[in-house]
Amino acid sequence: MTVTWPGMYRLISSVLTMIVLAAAGLSALGLVGFSPIGILVTAGLGIAATLLTSVLGALWRGAPLHVESSVITGVLIALIVPPTLEPRDLIGVSAAGAIAGASKWLIAPGGRHLFNPAATGVFFASVFGLTVGFWWVATPWLTPLIIAGGALVAFRSGHFFAVGWFLALSLALLTARLLVSGEPLGDTLWLVVTSYPLLFLGFFMVSEPLTQATRRFDQFLVAATIALPAALPFSLPLGFTTLSSSPELALLLGNAVAWGLTALRAVRRSTAVTLQQVMDINDTVREYRFISDHPLRIEPGQWVELQLPHQRVDSRGSRRVMSVSRLAPPSESDQWTFAITTRHSDPGSSWKRALAKATPGTKARVSQVGGDFLPPHAIVGxxxxxxxxxxxxxxxxxxxxxxxxxxxxxxxxxxxxxxxxxxxxxxxxxxxxxxxxxxxxxxxxxxxxxxxxxxxxxxxxxxxxxxxxxxxxxxxxxxxxxxxxxxxxxx
CATH class of the missing domain: 3.40.50.80 (Nucleotide-binding domain of ferredoxin-NADP reductase (FNR) module)
Incomplete structure (x- = not known):
């Protein structure tokens, strides 16, 4: 049986919405320590504030707006900050959302955000005393849904390896730290899994493709970078404030390492591309050749994430990961850069339909290059x-x-x-x-x-x-x- 997966953004927004609604329902039953209205209002404000600055950033940059991405960021923030109707907390979630939306455009070398927006919003809003990373989503009643939905998200993102390493390292470190302090083993394991936010952080934020490293070994290094400060507490005085360990800070440190490793590999993370040529391979398969505005380092066997803005975007979104089917030979590198090849069938996704209608001169964007499907450089045999x-x-x-x-x-x-x-x-x-x-x-x-x-x-x-x-x-x-x-x- 063939499984038709929804787009990454639609899947994660659906799972996060289910978590919010489940939390509100459990709250009404007295099983989650916040009011249902507080949870829903906080989610609404988080989405609205993130969307507002995202719209302003898109207008400023003259770039397309990705609404569903802003919705995801807003909901993530709402599941992290205190979901109450207190004015301070309402201001806090709004500030975190506004900062998160702005960070997608202000901290975006090469046109792609460097840090996880939700973590960025919560961290900086906390630094200025506007809110706090409370991570209230880490509660026993929501843990089964976090595990089930999070596993789907991690698998769909293609970063199950990175998430797995992060969870293994962080859970092991935290368990060891609590056991050393004298906590019983059974109580420690239950506490680590159900009351610490490591599962939610790993499944829904470490798995974010745009801020994750694209090579397997690099992903291990990033996972370790996030796991250490997420599981082991530290505090560093910085004059006007004190920098203390938190899940959001740990994630930002990991994002910085991912960016650094990508830069060391001389891989450009994002660039505009232009369709140069369309070739029919057979009745249903076409090859599309693109030229990039800036140099792209792609190895044969890797993939590109291609963003193709179009009208009436369906549940699979405006981005698609496609294996590169050809790289331009040196003699033609001034004419095209890479090609993708795909099969067209009815009805097809909105992305596929937009690609089928594309003509030479159509603009798109490569938002990511990655993949480890590479034979050894020196094959003997x-x-x-x-x-x-x-x-x-x-x-x-x-x-x-x-x-x-x-x-x-x-x-x-x-x-x-x-x-x-x-x-x-x-x-x-x-x-x-x-x-x-x-x-x-x-x-x-x-x-x-x-x-x-x-x-x-x-x-x-x-x-x-x-x-x-x-x-x-x-x-x-x-x-x-x-x-x-x-x-x-x-x-």
Whole structure:
């Protein structure tokens, strides 16, 4: 069964809305220590204040407004600051929302916000004494919903690895600290899971793609940077105020490290791009070639997050993660930068429909470059690539790059294609050193492998989550020891 995922923004806004409504309902039953009206009013003010400064920032920059992003930020703030009807708290949530919305435009090198807006708003509003990071959402009654909804968000964001490392490190450190202070083990574990905000912080904020590192090892470093100050208290006098450890400060430190690691890799995080050429690969598949306004460092096998503003945006949003299917060879780098390839089918998402209508000259924005679906730089031995449909795109980028740069490769490209499907990039069979094999089903993959699987030094599988799971299982059953996967779940 194929699962159609909602867009990342729609999923997280839906889950956060459920948490707010559940909190209000539990409050009415006397199970959460704030009034239902206070919770709902705080959420409304958080959204309104964030949206107001976001609108002003969009007008100032002449950029499109992402309403749902502002809604998410406002709700996150409402779940962090005290949700009461006291004037001080109402001013506090409004100030935090206004600062958060403004930070998306004022602290945005390369056109992309550097720090998590909700954490930024709460932190600076706290510094000026306007509110406090109370993190009241961390309560036993809401914990099951946080875990269930948060796991979906983390999986959908593609940053489950980073979230997992953060939770493992922070929960272990906090548990150890409380045990050393003499707390009983059972009480400590219950307290850490249900009354500290680490789960909420990890699932809903560490997972934010725009402020997270894009490479696996970098994500581990970022997770560790956030986990340490989130679990271990510290206090630092700074003249007019005292800087104390808090979840929001820990997240901002992690965001700074993520930005620094990205800068060290010389990866530009965001740039405008222009559609240069549209090519029909077959009746349903098209290749779109873009040129970037500024240099982009993309490695074959990585993806770009492409923002395509359009009218009547549906639940899947105006951004989509797409594997790069080609990189411009050196001789054509002044004409185009990268290409994406996708299949169009009816009715399709609003993003896909907008892309199908796009013509040369259409403006878009790459908001992120990332991905670790990369074979070792120096492969000794044979490598195997397994794909179905447009899952071939990361492999096409790697093989076209090898051809254009005259790199020596030796491998087998296994393409699973049914009788009614047309081939995508059949010219890959002409890449020197590559044996292209077509099979009719995923169960036939093992028949296309080299005679000795011991010669396989790297194997990759790309496609839908269902296809990837089956193909990986078949490869491992055939004796392939190390299989790297790239799941196409969109974004």
């Amino acid at each position: 044979h490598f195997v690539m397994v794909a179905r449909g447009v899952g071939i795109t990361p492999f096409s980028a790697q093989l076209f790059n090898a051809r254009d740069r005259e790199l020596g490769v030796e491998g087998t490209l296994i393409v699973v294609v049914s009788a009614d499907e047309e081939e995508i990039y059949p010219e890959l069979s002409h890449v020197r050193g590559i044996r292209r094999v077509m099979v009719g089903s995923v169960d036939q993959i093992s028949t296309a492998l080299p005679d000795s699987v011991d010669d396989i030094s790297w194997a990759g599988v790309s496609g839908s989550p269902e296809f990837v799971a089956k193909a990986r299982k078949n490869l491992e059953a055939a004796g392939v020891k190390r299989v790297q996967t790239d799941r196409f779940i969109g974004y």
